[in-house]
Amino acid sequence: xxxxxxxxxxxFVFTHLLVHAYGIAGYSNVxxxxxxxxxxxxxxGVILPIHFPNENGDAKCGKVRGSNLQRAEAIAFAVNKIxxxxxxxxxxxxxxxxxxxxCLMVNTALDRTLDFIxxxxxxxxxxxxxxxxxxxxxxxxxxxxASLLRLFRxxxxxxxxxxxxxxxxxxxxxxxxxxxxxxxxxxxxxDLVEYFNxxxxxxxxxxxxxxxxxxxxxxxxxxxxxxxxxCIATNKEIPFPSYTTQSDYDKAAAxxxxxxxxxxxxxxxxxxxxxxxxxxxxxxxxxxxxxxxxVGSDSWAVGLDExxxxxxxxxxxxxxxxxxxxxFDRYFESLHVSNHTSNPWFAEYWQDTFxxxxxxxxxxxxxxxxxxxxRISSKSGxxxxxxxxxxxxxxxxxxxxxxxxxxxxxxxxxxxxxxxxTGDSQSRNYIPGELLKPYLFNxxxxxxxxxxxxxxxxxxxxxxxxxxxxxxxxxxxxxxVSVGTWSNANPSSPLRFIQPVVWNNYQGSIxxxxxxxxxxxxxxFYSSDCCWKCVDCSGGKDFSNxxxxxxxxxxxxxxxxxFRNGCIPIVPTFYHSATPAAIVILTITCIGILATxxxxxxxxxxxxxxxxxxxxxxxxxxxxxxxxxxxIVPFLFVIRPSAAICGIRWVGVGLGFATCFxxxxxxxxxxxxxxxxxxxTKQPLFVGSISQSVFILILVGVQVLIMIVWMVVERPGVKxxxxxxxxxxxxxxxxxxxxxxxxxxxxxxxxxxxYFAFRTRNxxxxxxxxxxxxxTVYSLAMIWVVLLPTYFGTAGLGNLFWTTSLxxxxxxSASVVLGAIFMPRLVYLFRNVYGDMKxxxxxVAPVEMLRKGNVGKSHHFGxxxxxxxxxxxxxxxxxxxxxxxxxxxxxxxxxxxxxMDSH
Numbered sequence: 001x002x003x004x005x006x007x008x009x010x011x012f013v014f015t016h017l018l019v020h021a022y023g024i025a026g027y028s029n030v031x032x033x034x035x036x037x038x039x040x041x042x043x044x045g046v047i048l049p050i051h052f053p054n055e056n057g058d059a060k061c062g063k064v065r066g067s068n069l070q071r072a073e074a075i076a077f078a079v080n081k082i083x084x085x086x087x088x089x090x091x092x093x094x095x096x097x098x099x100x101x102x103c104l105m106v107n108t109a110l111d112r113t114l115d116f117i118x119x120x121x122x123x124x125x126x127x128x129x130x131x132x133x134x135x136x137x138x139x140x141x142x143x144x145x146a147s148l149l150r151l152f153r154x155x156x157x158x159x160x161x162x163x164x165x166x167x168x169x170x171x172x173x174x175x176x177x178x179x180x181x182x183x184x185x186x187x188x189x190x191d192l193v194e195y196f197n198x199x200x201x202x203x204x205x206x207x208x209x210x211x212x213x214x215x216x217x218x219x220x221x222x223x224x225x226x227x228x229x230x231c232i233a234t235n236k237e238i239p240f241p242s243y244t245t246q247s248d249y250d251k252a253a254a255x256x257x258x259x260x261x262x263x264x265x266x267x268x269x270x271x272x273x274x275x276x277x278x279x280x281x282x283x284x285x286x287x288x289x290x291x292x293x294x295v296g297s298d299s300w301a302v303g304l305d306e307x308x309x310x311x312x313x314x315x316x317x318x319x320x321x322x323x324x325x326x327x328f329d330r331y332f333e334s335l336h337v338s339n340h341t342s343n344p345w346f347a348e349y350w351q352d353t354f355x356x357x358x359x360x361x362x363x364x365x366x367x368x369x370x371x372x373x374x375r376i377s378s379k380s381g382x383x384x385x386x387x388x389x390x391x392x393x394x395x396x397x398x399x400x401x402x403x404x405x406x407x408x409x410x411x412x413x414x415x416x417x418x419x420x421x422t423g424d425s426q427s428r429n430y431i432p433g434e435l436l437k438p439y440l441f442n443x444x445x446x447x448x449x450x451x452x453x454x455x456x457x458x459x460x461x462x463x464x465x466x467x468x469x470x471x472x473x474x475x476x477x478x479x480x481v482s483v484g485t486w487s488n489a490n491p492s493s494p495l496r497f498i499q500p501v502v503w504n505n506y507q508g509s510i511x512x513x514x515x516x517x518x519x520x521x522x523x524x525f526y527s528s529d530c531c532w533k534c535v536d537c538s539g540g541k542d543f544s545n546x547x548x549x550x551x552x553x554x555x556x557x558x559x560x561x562x563f564r565n566g567c568i569p570i571v572p573t574f575y576h577s578a579t580p581a582a583i584v585i586l587t588i589t590c591i592g593i594l595a596t597x598x599x600x601x602x603x604x605x606x607x608x609x610x611x612x613x614x615x616x617x618x619x620x621x622x623x624x625x626x627x628x629x630x631x632i633v634p635f636l637f638v639i640r641p642s643a644a645i646c647g648i649r650w651v652g653v654g655l656g657f658a659t660c661f662x663x664x665x666x667x668x669x670x671x672x673x674x675x676x677x678x679x680x681t682k683q684p685l686f687v688g689s690i691s692q693s694v695f696i697l698i699l700v701g702v703q704v705l706i707m708i709v710w711m712v713v714e715r716p717g718v719k720x721x722x723x724x725x726x727x728x729x730x731x732x733x734x735x736x737x738x739x740x741x742x743x744x745x746x747x748x749x750x751x752x753x754x755y756f757a758f759r760t761r762n763x764x765x766x767x768x769x770x771x772x773x774x775x776t777v778y779s780l781a782m783i784w785v786v787l788l789p790t791y792f793g794t795a796g797l798g799n800l801f802w803t804t805s806l807x808x809x810x811x812x813s814a815s816v817v818l819g820a821i822f823m824p825r826l827v828y829l830f831r832n833v834y835g836d837m838k839x840x841x842x843x844v845a846p847v848e849m850l851r852k853g854n855v856g857k858s859h860h861f862g863x864x865x866x867x868x869x870x871x872x873x874x875x876x877x878x879x880x881x882x883x884x885x886x887x888x889x890x891x892x893x894x895x896x897x898x899x900m901d902s903h
Contacts, residue, residue, distance in 0.1 A: 027072055027099035027343045041096040042402055042415070042431060044395070045116035046075050047135035047145070049104035050345050052274075061103035064348045067385040068137065070332065071159070072099045072343065074388045075134065077331045078395035088399055090406055092414040095399060101345070102136060109141045110148060117152050131402075131431040132157065132440075134394050138272075139163030139182075139210035140240065146175040153433035155440050157397055159390035162298070163209045164217055167458040174433055176440055176459035178390040178397070179320045182210065184464045185298060186217035188318045188486040189268060191495040192295055192468070193222070193230060198266040198512040200231050200530055204252060204279060206271030207239040214270040214297060231514065231530030233264035238275050246282070253282035256292075260528075266293050266512035273300040293503065293510055298466075314471075314503050318486060321465040322389040323449045329384055333376050337369070353380055389448035397453075401439035402431070464488045468495070472502045518546035520565035525549070543567060556722045572720055572729040574799075577638040581804040585634050588811050592818060593631045599822050600624055602829070611829045618689040619663050622696050623817065626659030630814035634807045646731035647716035651707055653810065654742040658703035660817055661749035662696045668756040668773055675760060703745055710741045728799055735802050739791065750784065753777050776820040783812050 048068045051061035079095045082088050089095070098116075102109035116130040132155045136142045142161035149156050150173050157176045158166075164183040166172050193201060203218065205211035215235070222230045236252040238244060255261055269276055276296070296317030337350040337358065347358055353376070356369035376382050410416035421432045440455070447453030454462045468484035484497035503510065518524055518534035523544040526532045537544050537551035543560040544551045554560055558567035577586060603620065606612050612620075633652040639645050670692060717732040731738075757777045787809040794801035 027076070027345070028097060041094050042398075043096040043098065043130050044075075044079075044398060045112075045130035045133040045135075046072070046097055046099040047102050047109055047112050047133065048072055048099060049137055050099075050101040051103045053104045061101065064345055064352055066349055066352065069343075069345055069349045070385045070388060071137075071391050072345075073332055073335070074328060074391040075099060075395060076343075077328050078392045081327075082395065082399045089403055090410075090414050093402070093406070095395070095402075097134075097395075098130070102141065104138060104141075106141050106144055109136055110144055113145050113148055117148070117154060129430040130154065131436060132398050132433070134159065134391075134398075136161060138208060139166065139213070140208040142166060142175070143172070143209055146172040149433075150174050153437075155398075155433050155437050157394045157440070159394040160387055161210070163213045165209060165213055167460055169458060172459075174437055176397070176455055178393040178453070178461060179298075179387065180464035180466070181458075181460050182214040182297075183217050184486075184488060185318060185466065186214055186270075187221050188466050188468075188495065189218055189270075189295055189297070190221045190225065191486065192316060192318070193266065193268070194225070195495060195497075196266070196293075196510055196512075198230070198510070200233050200264045200513040201266040201268055202233050202256065202261060202264050203235045204267065204269045204271065204275070205235070205237050206275045207237050207244075210299065211271040211275070211297075212237065215268075218268065218270065233261045233514070233530065234258065238271065238278070244275075244278065246278075249278040249282035250286065252279055253286050253288060256283065256288050256290075257286075260514070260531075262290075263514050264512050265291060265510065266295065268295045269300065270297045271300060276300040291506070293512070314506070316468065316470050316483075316501060318466040318468055319386055320390070321449060321467045321485065321487075322386055324384045325388055325392060325448055328388055328392070332384075333382065335376060336371070338371055350374075353382075392448050393445075393453055396445050396448075397440060397443050397455075400443045400445045401436055404443070405431070405436060405439045468497070470501050473504055518544070520544070520546055520563040522546055523548050523551050537564065557720060557727060559725050570722060570725065570727040572722075572727040574640055574729050575637055575803045576640075579638075579800065581800065582634075582638050582807075585804070585807045585811055586638065588815070589631050589634045592811065592815050593628070595818060596624060596627050596631065599818070599826065602826060606829060606833065609829065609833065611825070611832050616667065616689065616692070618693045619667050619696070622659055622663040622693070623821065626656050626661075626663065627814045627817055629656035629659065630810050632656075633810050637803055637807060641718045641729050641731050643715075643717045646718060646733065647711060649731070650710075650716075650733070650738055650742045653806075654703050654707050654746070655700065656810065657743065657746040657813070658700050658749065659696075660814070661746055661753060662699035664773060664776065664817075664821075665699070665749055665753040665756065666692050666695050668753055668760060668777075671773075672756050672760045699749065706741065706745055710738075714738070730799055736792065739806070743788075747784070750777070750780060754781060772820055772824055776817055779816045779820060780813055783809060783816065787812070 048071055049065060050068050050072060052063050052065055054060045054062045075097050079097050083094050100112035100115070102112060113133065116133055118129075133145070133149060134157055136145060136158060137160035139161040140163075142156070142158050143163065143166060146156055146166065150171075153174060155174045155176065157178065159178045161177060162179050162182045162185065164181045164186075166175050166177065167181050167183075203215055205215035215237075219232065219235075222232075234255045236255055238248050238252055269279070292314060294315040294317075296315060298317070298319040300317075335346065337347050340346050350356075350369065351358055351366070354369060354374050355366055356374070357364040357366040358369050374380070405419055406415070409418040415431075419431055419435055421430055441457070441459065442455075444452055444454045449465075451463065456462045464487065466486040467482050468486060469480040470483045471478060472481050474481075481499075481502075483499050483501050484495065486495050488494060490496070514528075514531040515524075515533065518532075521537050521544055522534040523537060524532035524547065525535050526549065534546070539551065539553065541554045541560065542551040543554060543564045543566055545565040554567040557570050557572075559570055560566070561568045575582060577583070603612055603617075603624075607617070629652055633649065633656055636645060636649045636652055714733055714737065719730055719732040721728045721730060753773075754777050757774045761771075761774060787805055791802055791805040791809065794805050
C-alpha cells in the first residue's frame with residue numbers, strides 16, 4: 001500500500017495530464033470577499049463523487065448525484081457556521097474548503113488527493129496546501145486515499161466510508177471517520193436474521209472493500225453463533241461498478257432459481273444502491289417473481305426511488321442513527337440557482353431536480369426553468385440525505401481539534417508559528433498532520449445526532465447506534481418506517497424493536513429454509529451442508545430441540561421436559577414434614593413439648609415449695625433443657641438440609657442426650673455416695689447443687705469437645721443423590737460414623753447411669769427416687785437396644801428409614817424421661833398442695849437393717865423421707881440412719897432455713 005517516490009512522481013505527472021485534458025472544477029469558499037487570502041485560513045480538502053461514473057466506463061463523469069451534492073453543501077454549511085461562531089475558533093482564524101469531484105473512480109480520487117498533497121490547489125491568487133482532507137464515500141477509494149495520505153502525514157476524516165479494515169491503525173494511521181464501521185453493521189444484520197429465525201439465506205455483496213469486508217464479517221459472526229441453525233444457500237459477488245456489466249447481474253439473479261436455492265427467501269445484500277438497482281433489474285428481466293425478503297446494508301437502505309416498487313415493500317435494513325439537521329434544511333432550501341454560483345454543479349442539480357433547462361440550446365427537449373417559481377422544498381422531492389449529520393460532524397472534528405491545538409500552543413490567539421509549517425514560494429502555510437492528528441483523535445464535541453461525539457483509539461466513533469428501518473406501503477406510497485434500534489451500548493441485547501415489522505401483503509411467519517424444521521425430540525440428519533431430514537430420539541433421557549444434529553442426554557440432575565426439547569432440573573426431595581412418618585413423630589414431639597412446657601410452668605409457680613426444693617432444682621433445670629433440645633431436634637430433620645442445618649442436627653442430638661444423661665448420672669451418683677458409704681456424721685464432699693452442676697457441665701463439655709473434633713474431621717455439608725427421575729438432598733456426613741461419634745459418648749453415660757442405678761436400688765424405703773431413676777434408665781436401655789440396631793440396619797435403605805429410626809429413638813427417650821421422672825413428682829406435688837396427703841410411716845429403719853440390706857420397700861416418692869427428716873429435726877438420731885436422709889435433703893434444697901444440724 002505504500003508507494004515509492006517514483007510511483008508518486010508518475011502519479012503526479014498523470015494527474016496533471018488529466019487536468020490539462022479535462023480541467024478541474026471545484027467548489028470553494030476562499031474566493032468569497034468575506035475571507036482574506038492570508039495565513040489565517042486553515043484549508044480543508046474535500047473529495048466527493050458529485051457525479052456517477054460514465055456508463056460507457058471511460059474516465060469521464062456521468063450524471064450528477066443529488067445526495068453527494070447535498071453533502072458538498074453540508075461542508076459549506078458547517079464551515080460557514082464555524083466561521084460565524086466567535087467562540088469556536090480564535091479571532092482571525094477561519095476555515096476554508098475546496099471540494100473536488102471524484103466521479104466515484106479510484107484513479108480520479110487519487111489525482112485529486114495528490115493535488116491537495118503537493119499544494120497545487122489554486123485558490124484565488126494563491127495556492128494552498130491542505131491541513132486535512134474530508135472524504136471519500138466509497139470505502140475502496142478511501143483505503144487508497146488513506147494509504148497515500150499516511151505517507152505525507154495528512155489527516156483524513158470520512159463521513160461515509162465504513163469498511164472495517166480502515167480501523168487498522170497500523171495501515172491507516174491518519175484515517176478517522178464519523179459513521180460506525182461495518183463490523184457493527186454486520187453484527188446488526190446477523191441479529192436481524194436470527195430475529196426472524198431465517199436459517200437458509202442468500203447473500204449478495206459488492207466487489208469492493210465495503211461489500212467484501214462487510215459480507216465476510218457477516219459470515220464470520222453468523223458461523224460463530226450457530227452454524228447448524230444458519231446456512232448460506234449461495235453467495236454471489238458483483239464486481240466493482242467501474243467494471244460491472246449487465247451479465248454480472250444476470251448471473252447473480254440466475255442463482256435465485258437454482259434447485260438448492262429455491263427455498264431460500266431471505267436475501268442479505270451488502271452493497272451500494274447501484275448494486276441493488278442492477279440486481280433487481282436482472283431479476284425483472286429474467287421474470288423471477290417469487291417472493292423475496294431483503295435485508296439491506298446502510299449504503300442502499302435509502303437508495304433510488306425507482307427501486308421501491310421492485311422490492312414490493314419486503315425490505316428491512318439498518319442505517320446509522322442520525323437526527324436530521326433542521327438548520328441545514330433551511331440552508332439548503334434557501335439556495336437558488338440564480339444566486340448560488342460558487343458551486344459549479346448546482347445548476348446541473350437544479351436542472352435534474354426540476355427537469356428543466358437553464359441553457360438556450362434549441363434542441364434540448366426539456367422545458368426552460370421557471371426561476372421565479374421554482375424552489376427547493378419537500379414538494380420538489382427534497383429529502384435530507386441521511387449522512388448529512390456525519391458530514392457536519394467531520395467538519396466539526398477539525399474545528400474542535402484546531403481550537404484545542406491553538407489553545408495549547410498559541411494561547412488561543414490565531415495561528416502561530418508553533419503550529420504552522422512554512423509553505424514554499426508556491427503555496428501558503430498549513431498545519432502539519434503530525435501535530436493535528438492527536439487532537440483529532442481526542443476531539444470531543446456535541447454531535448449532530450445528540451450526545452457528545454468522540455473517537456476511540458481506532459478513529460471510529462465511540463458510541464455506535466443503528467436504526468432498523470422497514471420499507472412499508474402507506475397511503476399508496478413507499479416510505480421507510482423506523483421499527484427498532486441496534487446499539488453497542490447494550491451488548492446483552494443490542495437489537496430492540498419498538499413496533500412490528502410489516503411485509504407487503506403477507507401475514508404470518510417468514511420462512512427461509514432448505515428443509516422443514518424438526519419437531520421437539522427429533523434431531524437433524526444432514527444430507528448436505530444445509531439440508532436435513534428429521535430422526536426421532538429414542539433414549540428415555542434423550543432430548544433435542546429440533547435443531548441439533550444429535551440427541552443429547554440430560555445430566556444426572558436433569559430430566560427431559562414434557563416436550564423433550566430440553567432438560568428441566570430434578571427438584572430434590574428431603575425428609576420433610578409432609579412425610580407420613582414425620583407427621584407421627586412431629587405429633588408426638590409437639591405433645592412432648594407442650595407437656596414439658598407445662599412442667600416448667602408448674603415448677604416455676606411452685607419454685608419455693610419444699611417438694612420442688614427436695615427434687616434438686618438445678619439438676620431438674622438440666623433435665624428440662626436436655627428434653628427441650630431432644631424435642632427440637634426432629635424439627636431440624638424436616639428442614640431442607642444445608643451445611644449449617646446438617647451440623648446443628650447432630651449437635652442437637654449430642655447435646656440433648658448428653659445433658660439428660662449427665663443430669664441423671666450425677667443425680668444417681670449423689671444418691672449412691674450418700675446412702676452407700678460408711679456410717680459417718682460428716683456430709684460427703686461435692687454433693688451440693690453447685691458441685692453437681694459443675695460435674696454436669698464437665699460431662700456435657702466432653703460431648704461438645706467431641707462434636708468440635710468431629711466437625712473439623714468431617715465438615716458438615718450437603719450432597720445430592722439422583723435416580724433416573726428423582727433426587728434427594730442429604731447431609732454429606734455418613735449416617736454410620738456420625739451416629740457412632742455423636743451418640744457413642746452418650747452410650748457410655750447411659751451405661752454408667754445403669755451401673756449406679758443398680759447400686760442404689762436398696763436405699764431406705766422412705767427414699768424411693770431410685771426406683772423411678774431405675775425405671776427411666778432401664779426403659780432408655782430397652783429403647784436403645786431395640787431402635788439402634790434398627791437404625792444401623794436401615795441406614796443403607798435410604799434417608800427415610802434411618803431418619804425415622806433416629807427420630808423415634810430421640811423422641812421416645814425424651815418422653816421416657818418426662819414420664820418416669822417428672823410425672824411422679826407432679827403427682828406428689830399436687831397431692832401435697834391441693835389434697836390431704838397421708839404420709840406413710842416415716843420411722844427410720846434400724847441401722848442393722850441398712851447394713852444387711854433389708855430396708856423395707858416403699859411405694860412413695862423419695863421426698864417423703866425429706867419431709868420425715870424435717871419433722872424429726874429436733875429428735876435424736878438413731879444409729880445415724882436419719883442423718884443419711886437429712887444429708888440428701890440438705891444437698892437438694894440448699895436453703896438456710898431448711899439446713900438441719902447434726903445431732
